[in-house]
Amino acid sequence: MDRYIDLINQTYEFPTVEFKVTKNELSFNDVPLMKIIKKYGTPLRITYLPKISQQIQRARRLFRNAIKKFDYNGDYTYCYCTKSSHFSYILEEALDNNVHLETSSEYDIEIIKALHEKKKLDEDIYILCNGFKKQGYTNQILALHKKGFQNIIPILDNLKEIEAYENQVEGVMQLGIRLAADEEPNFPFYTSRLGIRPSAVIQHYKDKIQGNPKFKLKLLHFFINTGIKDTSYYWDEFSEFLHLYCELKKICPDLDTMDIGGGFPIKNSLNYDYDYKYLSEQIIQNIQNICKQYGVPEPNIFTEFGTFTVGESGAIIYSIVDVKLQNDKELWYMIDSSFITTLPDVWGMDQKYILLPVNNWDKEYSRVNVGGITCDSMDYYSSEANGAKIYLPKITKDETLYIGFFHTGAYQESVGGYGGVQHCLVPAPKHVIVDLDDNDNIVTKLFAPEQDSKSMLKVLGYL
Numbered sequence: 001m002d003r004y005i006d007l008i009n010q011t012y013e014f015p016t017v018e019f020k021v022t023k024n025e026l027s028f029n030d031v032p033l034m035k036i037i038k039k040y041g042t043p044l045r046i047t048y049l050p051k052i053s054q055q056i057q058r059a060r061r062l063f064r065n066a067i068k069k070f071d072y073n074g075d076y077t078y079c080y081c082t083k084s085s086h087f088s089y090i091l092e093e094a095l096d097n098n099v100h101l102e103t104s105s106e107y108d109i110e111i112i113k114a115l116h117e118k119k120k121l122d123e124d125i126y127i128l129c130n131g132f133k134k135q136g137y138t139n140q141i142l143a144l145h146k147k148g149f150q151n152i153i154p155i156l157d158n159l160k161e162i163e164a165y166e167n168q169v170e171g172v173m174q175l176g177i178r179l180a181a182d183e184e185p186n187f188p189f190y191t192s193r194l195g196i197r198p199s200a201v202i203q204h205y206k207d208k209i210q211g212n213p214k215f216k217l218k219l220l221h222f223f224i225n226t227g228i229k230d231t232s233y234y235w236d237e238f239s240e241f242l243h244l245y246c247e248l249k250k251i252c253p254d255l256d257t258m259d260i261g262g263g264f265p266i267k268n269s270l271n272y273d274y275d276y277k278y279l280s281e282q283i284i285q286n287i288q289n290i291c292k293q294y295g296v297p298e299p300n301i302f303t304e305f306g307t308f309t310v311g312e313s314g315a316i317i318y319s320i321v322d323v324k325l326q327n328d329k330e331l332w333y334m335i336d337s338s339f340i341t342t343l344p345d346v347w348g349m350d351q352k353y354i355l356l357p358v359n360n361w362d363k364e365y366s367r368v369n370v371g372g373i374t375c376d377s378m379d380y381y382s383s384e385a386n387g388a389k390i391y392l393p394k395i396t397k398d399e400t401l402y403i404g405f406f407h408t409g410a411y412q413e414s415v416g417g418y419g420g421v422q423h424c425l426v427p428a429p430k431h432v433i434v435d436l437d438d439n440d441n442i443v444t445k446l447f448a449p450e451q452d453s454k455s456m457l458k459v460l461g462y463l
Protein backbone atom coordinates (compact mmCIF):
# COMPACT_ATOMS: atom_id res chain seq x y z
CA MET A 1 0.00 0.00 0.00
CA ASP A 2 1.27 3.52 -0.83
CA ARG A 3 0.87 5.35 2.44
CA TYR A 4 0.79 9.13 2.66
CA ILE A 5 3.54 9.13 5.27
CA ASP A 6 5.86 7.24 2.90
CA LEU A 7 5.16 9.70 0.12
CA ILE A 8 6.20 12.61 2.34
CA ASN A 9 9.24 10.81 3.70
CA GLN A 10 10.41 10.05 0.16
CA THR A 11 9.73 13.53 -1.21
CA TYR A 12 11.01 15.76 1.59
CA GLU A 13 13.40 15.77 4.46
CA PHE A 14 10.75 14.98 7.01
CA PRO A 15 10.11 15.45 9.93
CA THR A 16 11.22 19.06 10.18
CA VAL A 17 11.82 21.25 13.22
CA GLU A 18 8.24 22.47 12.95
CA PHE A 19 6.33 19.48 11.62
CA LYS A 20 6.35 16.05 13.19
CA VAL A 21 4.06 13.06 13.01
CA THR A 22 3.26 10.88 16.01
CA LYS A 23 0.82 8.00 15.71
CA ASN A 24 -0.19 9.29 12.29
CA GLU A 25 -1.14 12.71 13.59
CA LEU A 26 0.61 15.99 12.89
CA SER A 27 2.12 18.40 15.36
CA PHE A 28 3.03 22.00 14.48
CA ASN A 29 5.78 23.49 16.67
CA ASP A 30 5.16 20.53 18.99
CA VAL A 31 1.49 21.44 19.32
CA PRO A 32 -0.56 18.26 18.78
CA LEU A 33 -3.16 19.55 16.38
CA MET A 34 -5.75 16.79 16.87
CA LYS A 35 -5.99 17.80 20.52
CA ILE A 36 -6.77 21.37 19.51
CA ILE A 37 -9.29 20.21 16.92
CA LYS A 38 -11.03 18.00 19.48
CA LYS A 39 -11.28 20.93 21.85
CA TYR A 40 -12.36 23.64 19.41
CA GLY A 41 -13.60 22.01 16.17
CA THR A 42 -13.05 23.34 12.66
CA PRO A 43 -12.73 25.54 10.69
CA LEU A 44 -10.12 26.95 12.99
CA ARG A 45 -7.56 29.73 12.73
CA ILE A 46 -4.54 29.21 14.95
CA THR A 47 -1.78 31.59 16.00
CA TYR A 48 1.30 30.07 17.60
CA LEU A 49 2.55 33.14 19.46
CA PRO A 50 6.11 32.09 20.44
CA LYS A 51 7.05 32.00 16.75
CA ILE A 52 6.82 35.78 16.59
CA SER A 53 9.52 36.31 19.21
CA GLN A 54 11.64 33.60 17.60
CA GLN A 55 11.50 35.34 14.23
CA ILE A 56 12.36 38.76 15.65
CA GLN A 57 15.34 37.33 17.48
CA ARG A 58 16.37 35.40 14.41
CA ALA A 59 16.49 38.50 12.21
CA ARG A 60 18.40 40.41 14.85
CA ARG A 61 20.91 37.59 15.06
CA LEU A 62 21.33 37.50 11.29
CA PHE A 63 22.00 41.22 10.96
CA ARG A 64 24.14 41.45 14.08
CA ASN A 65 26.29 38.55 12.89
CA ALA A 66 26.68 40.12 9.46
CA ILE A 67 27.55 43.47 11.03
CA LYS A 68 30.18 41.77 13.17
CA LYS A 69 31.57 39.70 10.32
CA PHE A 70 32.22 42.74 8.12
CA ASP A 71 33.12 45.06 10.94
CA TYR A 72 30.29 47.28 9.81
CA ASN A 73 29.92 50.63 11.48
CA GLY A 74 26.16 50.94 11.92
CA ASP A 75 23.35 49.45 14.04
CA TYR A 76 20.39 47.32 13.13
CA THR A 77 16.83 48.16 14.25
CA TYR A 78 13.87 45.81 13.87
CA CYS A 79 10.54 47.45 13.10
CA TYR A 80 7.31 45.50 12.77
CA CYS A 81 5.06 46.39 9.86
CA THR A 82 1.64 46.52 11.53
CA LYS A 83 -0.42 45.99 8.39
CA SER A 84 0.67 42.38 8.12
CA SER A 85 -1.43 41.63 11.22
CA HIS A 86 -3.02 44.28 13.40
CA PHE A 87 -4.24 41.99 16.17
CA SER A 88 -3.49 43.21 19.67
CA TYR A 89 -1.89 39.95 20.78
CA ILE A 90 0.51 40.09 17.80
CA LEU A 91 1.60 43.65 18.49
CA GLU A 92 1.94 42.97 22.19
CA GLU A 93 4.07 39.90 21.56
CA ALA A 94 6.25 41.86 19.11
CA LEU A 95 6.57 44.77 21.54
CA ASP A 96 7.65 42.40 24.31
CA ASN A 97 10.76 42.07 22.14
CA ASN A 98 11.27 45.84 22.06
CA VAL A 99 10.54 46.22 18.39
CA HIS A 100 9.79 49.54 16.77
CA LEU A 101 6.80 50.01 14.46
CA GLU A 102 5.94 50.91 10.90
CA THR A 103 2.45 52.23 10.14
CA SER A 104 0.49 52.68 6.95
CA SER A 105 -2.65 54.62 7.78
CA GLU A 106 -4.47 56.98 10.11
CA TYR A 107 -6.09 54.22 12.15
CA ASP A 108 -2.73 52.61 12.81
CA ILE A 109 -2.00 55.64 14.97
CA GLU A 110 -5.08 54.85 17.07
CA ILE A 111 -3.53 51.44 17.70
CA ILE A 112 -0.29 53.13 18.83
CA LYS A 113 -2.27 55.33 21.21
CA ALA A 114 -4.13 52.33 22.64
CA LEU A 115 -0.84 50.49 23.18
CA HIS A 116 0.66 53.57 24.81
CA GLU A 117 -2.28 53.84 27.19
CA LYS A 118 -1.77 50.19 28.14
CA LYS A 119 1.93 51.00 28.70
CA LYS A 120 2.97 48.49 26.05
CA LEU A 121 5.22 51.05 24.39
CA ASP A 122 6.83 54.31 25.39
CA GLU A 123 7.36 57.61 23.73
CA ASP A 124 10.85 57.08 22.43
CA ILE A 125 9.79 54.21 20.15
CA TYR A 126 10.49 54.72 16.45
CA ILE A 127 7.26 54.94 14.47
CA LEU A 128 7.90 54.97 10.76
CA CYS A 129 4.84 56.32 9.00
CA ASN A 130 4.59 55.11 5.44
CA GLY A 131 1.83 55.36 2.90
CA PHE A 132 0.01 58.04 0.98
CA LYS A 133 -1.25 60.34 3.73
CA LYS A 134 -4.60 62.05 3.78
CA GLN A 135 -5.08 64.86 6.26
CA GLY A 136 -6.40 62.57 8.99
CA TYR A 137 -3.14 60.65 8.95
CA THR A 138 -0.83 63.69 8.93
CA ASN A 139 -2.88 65.24 11.76
CA GLN A 140 -2.48 62.09 13.82
CA ILE A 141 1.27 62.11 13.17
CA LEU A 142 1.52 65.74 14.26
CA ALA A 143 -0.56 65.07 17.37
CA LEU A 144 1.61 62.15 18.44
CA HIS A 145 4.75 64.20 17.81
CA LYS A 146 3.33 66.98 19.98
CA LYS A 147 2.54 64.47 22.69
CA GLY A 148 6.23 63.67 22.99
CA PHE A 149 6.81 60.93 20.42
CA GLN A 150 9.97 62.54 19.08
CA ASN A 151 10.87 59.48 17.01
CA ILE A 152 7.72 59.41 14.94
CA ILE A 153 9.07 59.77 11.42
CA PRO A 154 6.76 60.49 8.52
CA ILE A 155 8.29 58.98 5.40
CA LEU A 156 7.46 61.36 2.59
CA ASP A 157 5.61 59.57 -0.16
CA ASN A 158 5.20 62.55 -2.47
CA LEU A 159 6.40 66.10 -2.97
CA LYS A 160 3.37 67.71 -1.35
CA GLU A 161 3.30 65.76 1.88
CA ILE A 162 5.79 67.99 3.70
CA GLU A 163 3.35 70.92 3.43
CA ALA A 164 1.10 69.18 5.93
CA TYR A 165 3.81 69.45 8.59
CA GLU A 166 5.45 72.75 7.60
CA ASN A 167 3.15 75.16 9.40
CA GLN A 168 1.97 72.95 12.19
CA VAL A 169 4.93 71.08 13.57
CA GLU A 170 6.20 72.19 16.96
CA GLY A 171 9.89 71.70 17.67
CA VAL A 172 11.92 69.54 15.32
CA MET A 173 10.52 66.64 13.32
CA GLN A 174 12.59 63.86 11.81
CA LEU A 175 11.66 62.89 8.27
CA GLY A 176 12.25 60.06 5.86
CA ILE A 177 11.91 59.97 2.10
CA ARG A 178 10.69 56.93 0.22
CA LEU A 179 12.46 56.32 -3.03
CA ALA A 180 10.21 55.19 -5.88
CA ALA A 181 11.83 52.03 -7.18
CA ASP A 182 11.46 50.60 -10.65
CA GLU A 183 9.03 47.70 -10.89
CA GLU A 184 9.94 44.21 -12.02
CA PRO A 185 10.31 43.93 -15.82
CA ASN A 186 7.04 41.96 -16.17
CA PHE A 187 4.99 44.54 -14.25
CA PRO A 188 2.53 46.75 -16.17
CA PHE A 189 4.28 49.93 -14.93
CA TYR A 190 7.89 50.95 -15.13
CA THR A 191 8.24 52.86 -11.84
CA SER A 192 6.36 52.32 -8.60
CA ARG A 193 3.65 54.86 -7.79
CA LEU A 194 4.86 54.71 -4.17
CA GLY A 195 7.50 57.17 -3.09
CA ILE A 196 9.34 60.03 -4.80
CA ARG A 197 11.17 59.53 -8.08
CA PRO A 198 14.93 59.29 -7.64
CA SER A 199 15.69 62.30 -9.83
CA ALA A 200 13.52 64.52 -7.58
CA VAL A 201 14.75 63.39 -4.16
CA ILE A 202 17.84 65.56 -3.85
CA GLN A 203 16.12 68.66 -5.19
CA HIS A 204 13.22 68.12 -2.78
CA TYR A 205 15.67 67.91 0.09
CA LYS A 206 17.35 71.15 -1.04
CA ASP A 207 14.05 72.98 -1.58
CA LYS A 208 12.18 71.98 1.53
CA ILE A 209 14.35 70.43 4.20
CA GLN A 210 17.91 71.73 3.97
CA GLY A 211 18.35 74.70 6.28
CA ASN A 212 14.81 74.39 7.64
CA PRO A 213 15.09 74.30 11.45
CA LYS A 214 11.84 72.35 11.74
CA PHE A 215 13.05 69.26 9.94
CA LYS A 216 15.85 66.73 9.97
CA LEU A 217 16.07 64.24 7.18
CA LYS A 218 17.02 61.07 9.05
CA LEU A 219 16.38 58.23 6.66
CA LEU A 220 15.97 57.10 3.11
CA HIS A 221 13.48 54.32 2.54
CA PHE A 222 13.43 51.61 -0.08
CA PHE A 223 11.03 48.73 -0.57
CA ILE A 224 10.24 46.64 -3.59
CA ASN A 225 7.25 44.40 -4.04
CA THR A 226 9.14 41.23 -4.75
CA GLY A 227 10.85 41.39 -1.36
CA ILE A 228 14.51 40.69 -0.67
CA LYS A 229 15.62 38.24 -3.32
CA ASP A 230 18.92 37.23 -4.77
CA THR A 231 18.03 38.45 -8.28
CA SER A 232 19.72 40.97 -10.52
CA TYR A 233 16.52 43.05 -10.35
CA TYR A 234 16.75 43.33 -6.56
CA TRP A 235 20.47 44.14 -6.49
CA ASP A 236 20.14 46.69 -9.34
CA GLU A 237 17.41 48.54 -7.50
CA PHE A 238 19.27 48.28 -4.22
CA SER A 239 22.39 49.67 -5.81
CA GLU A 240 20.50 52.67 -7.22
CA PHE A 241 19.16 53.27 -3.71
CA LEU A 242 22.66 53.07 -2.20
CA HIS A 243 24.10 55.54 -4.69
CA LEU A 244 21.31 57.97 -3.97
CA TYR A 245 21.80 57.57 -0.22
CA CYS A 246 25.50 58.40 -0.57
CA GLU A 247 24.86 61.41 -2.82
CA LEU A 248 22.36 62.74 -0.32
CA LYS A 249 24.56 62.00 2.67
CA LYS A 250 27.25 64.28 1.23
CA ILE A 251 24.93 67.28 1.59
CA CYS A 252 22.74 66.10 4.48
CA PRO A 253 24.66 65.47 7.71
CA ASP A 254 21.50 64.42 9.62
CA LEU A 255 20.93 61.48 7.31
CA ASP A 256 22.18 58.40 9.12
CA THR A 257 19.72 55.58 8.41
CA MET A 258 18.70 53.35 5.55
CA ASP A 259 15.29 51.76 5.86
CA ILE A 260 15.30 48.73 3.60
CA GLY A 261 11.61 47.93 4.13
CA GLY A 262 10.13 44.47 4.54
CA GLY A 263 10.47 41.51 2.28
CA PHE A 264 12.18 38.66 4.10
CA PRO A 265 10.21 35.66 2.85
CA ILE A 266 8.90 32.64 4.78
CA LYS A 267 8.63 28.95 3.98
CA ASN A 268 5.75 28.14 1.67
CA SER A 269 6.80 24.56 1.00
CA LEU A 270 8.52 21.79 2.93
CA ASN A 271 11.59 22.00 0.71
CA TYR A 272 11.78 25.79 0.68
CA ASP A 273 15.32 26.95 0.62
CA TYR A 274 16.18 30.60 1.26
CA ASP A 275 19.60 31.60 2.44
CA TYR A 276 18.86 34.27 5.05
CA LYS A 277 22.48 34.42 6.18
CA TYR A 278 23.78 35.01 2.67
CA LEU A 279 21.16 37.67 1.92
CA SER A 280 21.75 39.61 5.13
CA GLU A 281 25.49 39.48 4.58
CA GLN A 282 25.09 40.65 0.99
CA ILE A 283 23.02 43.60 2.15
CA ILE A 284 25.63 44.65 4.69
CA GLN A 285 28.51 44.14 2.28
CA ASN A 286 26.84 46.04 -0.55
CA ILE A 287 26.12 49.01 1.68
CA GLN A 288 29.63 48.96 3.03
CA ASN A 289 31.26 48.80 -0.41
CA ILE A 290 29.32 51.69 -1.87
CA CYS A 291 29.75 53.85 1.22
CA LYS A 292 33.48 53.24 0.96
CA GLN A 293 33.47 54.35 -2.68
CA TYR A 294 31.77 57.61 -1.71
CA GLY A 295 33.72 58.06 1.51
CA VAL A 296 30.56 58.42 3.59
CA PRO A 297 29.89 56.78 6.98
CA GLU A 298 28.01 53.50 6.98
CA PRO A 299 24.37 54.06 7.91
CA ASN A 300 22.23 52.41 10.56
CA ILE A 301 19.80 49.93 9.09
CA PHE A 302 16.07 49.64 9.76
CA THR A 303 13.89 46.84 8.45
CA GLU A 304 10.09 46.64 8.46
CA PHE A 305 9.45 42.92 8.29
CA GLY A 306 5.77 41.98 8.24
CA THR A 307 5.42 38.55 6.68
CA PHE A 308 8.64 37.39 8.31
CA THR A 309 7.39 38.44 11.74
CA VAL A 310 3.94 36.85 11.72
CA GLY A 311 3.59 34.58 8.71
CA GLU A 312 4.96 31.40 10.22
CA SER A 313 2.92 31.81 13.41
CA GLY A 314 -0.35 31.17 11.59
CA ALA A 315 -2.26 28.09 10.48
CA ILE A 316 -5.80 27.31 9.43
CA ILE A 317 -7.42 23.93 9.79
CA TYR A 318 -10.39 22.59 7.90
CA SER A 319 -12.40 19.37 7.92
CA ILE A 320 -13.04 17.58 4.67
CA VAL A 321 -16.81 17.47 4.60
CA ASP A 322 -17.37 15.80 1.24
CA VAL A 323 -15.59 14.06 -1.59
CA LYS A 324 -16.81 14.63 -5.14
CA LEU A 325 -15.62 12.78 -8.21
CA GLN A 326 -16.67 15.11 -11.04
CA ASN A 327 -15.34 13.02 -13.92
CA ASP A 328 -13.10 9.97 -14.20
CA LYS A 329 -10.06 11.83 -12.93
CA GLU A 330 -10.97 14.94 -10.95
CA LEU A 331 -11.49 14.26 -7.31
CA TRP A 332 -12.54 17.13 -5.05
CA TYR A 333 -12.10 17.35 -1.30
CA MET A 334 -14.56 19.93 -0.01
CA ILE A 335 -13.50 21.96 3.04
CA ASP A 336 -15.88 23.33 5.66
CA SER A 337 -15.09 26.95 4.77
CA SER A 338 -13.82 28.99 1.86
CA PHE A 339 -10.40 29.97 0.53
CA ILE A 340 -11.78 33.24 -0.75
CA THR A 341 -12.87 34.30 2.73
CA THR A 342 -10.20 32.75 4.93
CA LEU A 343 -7.10 32.70 2.70
CA PRO A 344 -7.79 35.44 0.16
CA ASP A 345 -4.23 35.41 -1.19
CA VAL A 346 -4.87 31.87 -2.50
CA TRP A 347 -7.67 33.21 -4.62
CA GLY A 348 -6.32 36.70 -5.37
CA MET A 349 -2.65 36.01 -6.12
CA ASP A 350 -2.29 32.24 -6.36
CA GLN A 351 -0.35 32.22 -3.10
CA LYS A 352 0.93 28.82 -1.99
CA TYR A 353 1.15 27.57 1.57
CA ILE A 354 2.36 24.39 3.20
CA LEU A 355 -0.62 22.02 3.07
CA LEU A 356 -0.57 18.87 5.19
CA PRO A 357 -3.15 16.47 6.58
CA VAL A 358 -3.52 16.56 10.33
CA ASN A 359 -4.52 12.90 10.74
CA ASN A 360 -4.60 9.65 8.74
CA TRP A 361 -0.94 9.75 7.70
CA ASP A 362 -0.95 5.93 7.50
CA LYS A 363 -3.70 5.88 4.86
CA GLU A 364 -3.25 5.49 1.12
CA TYR A 365 -3.14 8.77 -0.76
CA SER A 366 -4.97 10.20 -3.77
CA ARG A 367 -4.36 13.13 -6.04
CA VAL A 368 -7.00 15.74 -5.22
CA ASN A 369 -8.16 19.30 -5.69
CA VAL A 370 -9.39 21.09 -2.61
CA GLY A 371 -12.59 23.10 -2.94
CA GLY A 372 -14.17 25.85 -0.84
CA ILE A 373 -17.91 26.02 -0.14
CA THR A 374 -18.74 29.30 -1.82
CA CYS A 375 -20.43 29.21 -5.23
CA ASP A 376 -17.36 30.78 -6.84
CA SER A 377 -15.56 28.50 -9.28
CA MET A 378 -12.25 30.12 -8.28
CA ASP A 379 -12.62 29.01 -4.66
CA TYR A 380 -10.10 26.17 -4.87
CA TYR A 381 -6.53 25.08 -4.19
CA SER A 382 -4.94 22.63 -6.58
CA SER A 383 -1.15 22.79 -6.62
CA GLU A 384 1.91 23.14 -4.42
CA ALA A 385 4.51 25.93 -4.54
CA ASN A 386 6.59 24.14 -7.17
CA GLY A 387 3.52 23.49 -9.31
CA ALA A 388 3.29 19.89 -8.12
CA LYS A 389 -0.15 18.35 -7.74
CA ILE A 390 -1.73 17.86 -4.36
CA TYR A 391 -1.86 14.49 -2.67
CA LEU A 392 -3.79 13.82 0.52
CA PRO A 393 -4.80 10.68 2.43
CA LYS A 394 -7.83 8.84 1.10
CA ILE A 395 -11.00 9.39 3.02
CA THR A 396 -12.27 6.52 5.10
CA LYS A 397 -15.88 6.06 6.16
CA ASP A 398 -15.18 6.05 9.86
CA GLU A 399 -12.79 8.98 10.27
CA THR A 400 -12.99 12.63 9.23
CA LEU A 401 -9.88 13.94 7.48
CA TYR A 402 -8.54 17.24 8.77
CA ILE A 403 -6.12 19.32 6.74
CA GLY A 404 -4.01 22.33 7.69
CA PHE A 405 -2.61 25.24 5.70
CA PHE A 406 0.48 26.54 7.49
CA HIS A 407 2.35 29.84 7.68
CA THR A 408 -0.80 31.77 6.93
CA GLY A 409 -0.30 34.42 9.63
CA ALA A 410 0.34 37.48 7.45
CA TYR A 411 -2.19 39.72 5.69
CA GLN A 412 -5.07 37.22 5.34
CA GLU A 413 -7.45 38.91 7.78
CA SER A 414 -6.55 42.42 6.66
CA VAL A 415 -6.99 41.58 2.98
CA GLY A 416 -10.05 39.37 3.37
CA GLY A 417 -11.70 41.43 6.10
CA TYR A 418 -12.44 40.22 9.58
CA GLY A 419 -15.78 40.11 11.31
CA GLY A 420 -17.71 41.68 8.45
CA VAL A 421 -19.65 40.27 5.55
CA GLN A 422 -17.90 38.00 3.13
CA HIS A 423 -18.64 35.91 0.06
CA CYS A 424 -21.79 33.75 0.39
CA LEU A 425 -21.91 34.90 4.04
CA VAL A 426 -19.32 32.31 5.02
CA PRO A 427 -18.54 33.12 8.67
CA ALA A 428 -15.08 33.93 10.01
CA PRO A 429 -13.75 30.76 11.65
CA LYS A 430 -12.96 30.26 15.30
CA HIS A 431 -9.68 31.80 16.25
CA VAL A 432 -7.40 30.25 18.86
CA ILE A 433 -4.13 31.58 20.28
CA VAL A 434 -1.56 28.99 21.29
CA ASP A 435 1.18 30.02 23.69
CA LEU A 436 3.66 28.52 26.14
CA ASP A 437 3.38 29.18 29.87
CA ASP A 438 6.36 29.82 32.16
CA ASN A 439 7.08 26.09 32.29
CA ASP A 440 6.87 25.75 28.51
CA ASN A 441 3.53 23.96 28.68
CA ILE A 442 1.16 24.60 25.80
CA VAL A 443 -1.77 26.82 26.66
CA THR A 444 -4.63 27.71 24.34
CA LYS A 445 -7.07 30.58 24.44
CA LEU A 446 -10.14 31.21 22.32
CA PHE A 447 -9.61 34.67 20.83
CA ALA A 448 -12.91 34.66 18.93
CA PRO A 449 -15.70 32.13 18.44
CA GLU A 450 -17.02 31.43 14.95
CA GLN A 451 -18.75 34.52 13.65
CA ASP A 452 -22.52 34.39 14.18
CA SER A 453 -25.27 35.36 11.79
CA LYS A 454 -26.40 38.26 13.97
CA SER A 455 -23.19 40.22 13.43
CA MET A 456 -23.64 39.95 9.67
CA LEU A 457 -27.31 40.85 9.73
CA LYS A 458 -26.40 43.90 11.74
CA VAL A 459 -23.80 45.00 9.17
CA LEU A 460 -26.37 44.44 6.44
CA GLY A 461 -29.00 46.59 8.14
CA TYR A 462 -31.45 43.85 9.15
CA LEU A 463 -31.06 44.36 12.88
Ligand SMILES: Cc1ncc(COP(=O)(O)O)c(C=O)c1O
Binds near residue numbers: 305307
Ligand atom coordinates in the same frame (compact mmCIF):
# COMPACT_ATOMS: atom_id res chain seq x y z
C1 LIG B 1 6.49 50.06 3.03
C2 LIG B 1 6.38 48.63 3.41
N1 LIG B 1 7.18 48.15 4.38
C3 LIG B 1 7.11 46.87 4.78
C4 LIG B 1 6.21 45.99 4.19
C5 LIG B 1 6.19 44.57 4.69
O1 LIG B 1 6.54 43.67 3.72
P1 LIG B 1 6.70 42.14 4.08
O2 LIG B 1 5.41 41.69 4.65
O3 LIG B 1 7.02 41.51 2.76
O4 LIG B 1 7.82 42.02 5.05
C6 LIG B 1 5.38 46.44 3.17
C7 LIG B 1 4.44 45.54 2.53
O5 LIG B 1 3.70 45.81 1.63
C8 LIG B 1 5.46 47.80 2.77
O6 LIG B 1 4.68 48.28 1.80
